[in-house]
Amino acid sequence: MIELKHITQEYDTADGKGKFFACKDVNVHVKPGDIFGIIGRSGAGKSTLVRCINLLNRPTSGSVIVDGKDLTKMSESELREERRSIGMIFQHFNLLSSRTVYGNVALPLELAGMPKDKIREKVMPLIELVGLSEHVNKYPSQLSGGQKQRVGIARALSSDPKILLSDEATSALDPETTQATLQLLKKINKELGLTIVMITHEMDVVKQICNRVVVMNKGVVVEEGAVLEVFRDPKNEVTQAMLGTALAARTIPASMVERVKKVLNTPGENGRKNHLIRLTFVGSSTTEPVLSRACSKFDLDFNILLGQVDEIQSESYGTLTIVMEGTTENFRQALNYIAERGVRVEELTNVI
Ligand SMILES: Nc1ncnc2c1ncn2[C@@H]1O[C@H](COP(=O)(O)OP(=O)(O)O)[C@@H](O)[C@H]1O
Ligand SMILES: [Mg+2]
Incomplete structure (x- = not known):
């Protein structure tokens, strides 16, 4: 479904005098239907990597293959079309404060030129799916963090994506709201058959909904595997440290x-x-x-x-x-x- 091959991203260092690798020769293979976790500490290169999947970030080298097509070789217009099949949600929701719940979810469809009645047909079931039917005319400032993230999820789903990228989508939420949001993502994965890539710095998130995980540190993948295996037998010290309390009994x-x-x-x-x-x-x-x-x-x-x-x-x-x-x-x-x-x-x- 998603193949990242030899992804390397070089940036200038803060002083502008040198270069460093935000990602270095990263290979990741996400299968259809996976809830695929990418975990690592802050600065590990997770966001850089996930933004390569829809080429919001163009890697210095490497290829990005989604559904058998190499995105790095596409023209801008082909890429724009392809991006519609990849939704994304963010830590800080990125909602427009001047638009209602409905208006935010409808935005990508308006931009794509869909007629108003068709937009309504599309948006209302999504708002229901994420449990916001009672809040459809509210503005972001009238919503809780969890509700805002639900708007983000509904908006990401509006173009019927096959893939959902989630960059720390629960990191700004309290534990209870995190739970509810993860359950919603799991439901979407199951019912809509969406493949989900979850970036997180919290092992608990991986533990609860991911089936596979890669652990990143300083731009490289240090461990990869089925979640149960990685939890049972974490090999890398970064993984062990991230497992924290889960490993206390060892x-x-x-x-x-x-x-x-x-x-x-x-x-x-x-x-x-x-x-x-x-x-x-x-x-x-x-x-x-x-x-x-x-x-x-x-x-x-x-x-x-x-x-x-x-x-x-x-x-x-x-x-x-x-x-x-x-x-x-x-x-x-x-x-x-x-x-x-x-x-x-x-x-x-x-x-x-
Ligand atoms: N556009 C950029 N220019 C220069 N450095 C960047 C840029 N984006 C990210 N970085 C650096 O790359 C490293 C990895 O960042 P990031 O991918 O955001 O990590 P993570 O999401 O794991 O916290 C960090 O050191 C960050 O400061
Ligand atoms: Mg990040």
């Missing part, structure tokens, strides 16, 4: 280290030993009592040190850090038993 707090060390160094009776392990589970495996079954089957005891269960895209995922006690042979068999049931299991030998 690190043994300093206050526990001494106690855990002591436990691990104390052998049990009859050759039993203590092992520190971490289980990471996603989806249905969370509900299965895999751990307790493994322990009773192989005569092991376990003690939970840390645990967290969270939800990504309506699938639960979580980690448990536990101490397991048993004979080495039984312990190995239990780990295999657990791994065979879809739970990732790691022995933590050098964590503490």
Whole structure:
């Protein structure tokens, strides 16, 4: 659906004396129906990259292929036509304060020269879709932030786009309004089959609605994958830092280290030993009592040190850090038993 190939964007540095890369050799492939997240800290190059998708930004080099067509090779008029299939929403809504809700949503259609009655036929259902039917004649100053973003969404949908680009669309909203806006975007993705590219600096946004994600840092993609995979096993330190609290349960707090060390160094009776392990589970495996079954089957005891269960895209995922006690042979068999049931299991030998 969208292929960004070797996108590089060079800018002059602030002092005008040198150059730097806002994006450097970025490759991204968005499939039809994706809600594709692009996450990174401020200044990572996310907005630059997303603005390349509709060529609001012309990259220094690289190609932008949308629906099989290379936008970088199009004439201005071809490009104008192509842009109609790509809607965009922004952090600060970008509404016209002198126009009502209706007037804002109708604007792109007026500019495209659509007759008034046709515009009405198009605009009213969109206003209903975003839940603003009661506010149709209000001006932006009479609306809350969430309502303004709904106007932005309805306006972006007015030209029947196939793709919606969202640049920090929920970043100016409170958590509750963010939730409602994300649910609306999810509904649009499902019901209208729109492909959505979501730029955000909040992992929570990615977690809730994206199916795939790329992580950007200093103009380059440092990690990419299915959201569940990236959350389960973040490889890059930027990703790990951005996951923040979602990862808190993976690190043994300093206050526990001494106690855990002591436990691990104390052998049990009859050759039993203590092992520190971490289980990471996603989806249905969370509900299965895999751990307790493994322990009773192989005569092991376990003690939970840390645990967290969270939800990504309506699938639960979580980690448990536990101490397991048993004979080495039984312990190995239990780990295999657990791994065979879809739970990732790691022995933590050098964590503490
Ligand atoms: N038009 C421009 N001219 C010069 N530098 C720019 C321009 N646009 C963005 N930048 C710089 O490029 C870097 C990436 O910016 P941006 O894409 O906005 O990052 P993000 O959206 O991830 O916060 C930043 O250092 C920013 O200051
Ligand atoms: Mg930005």
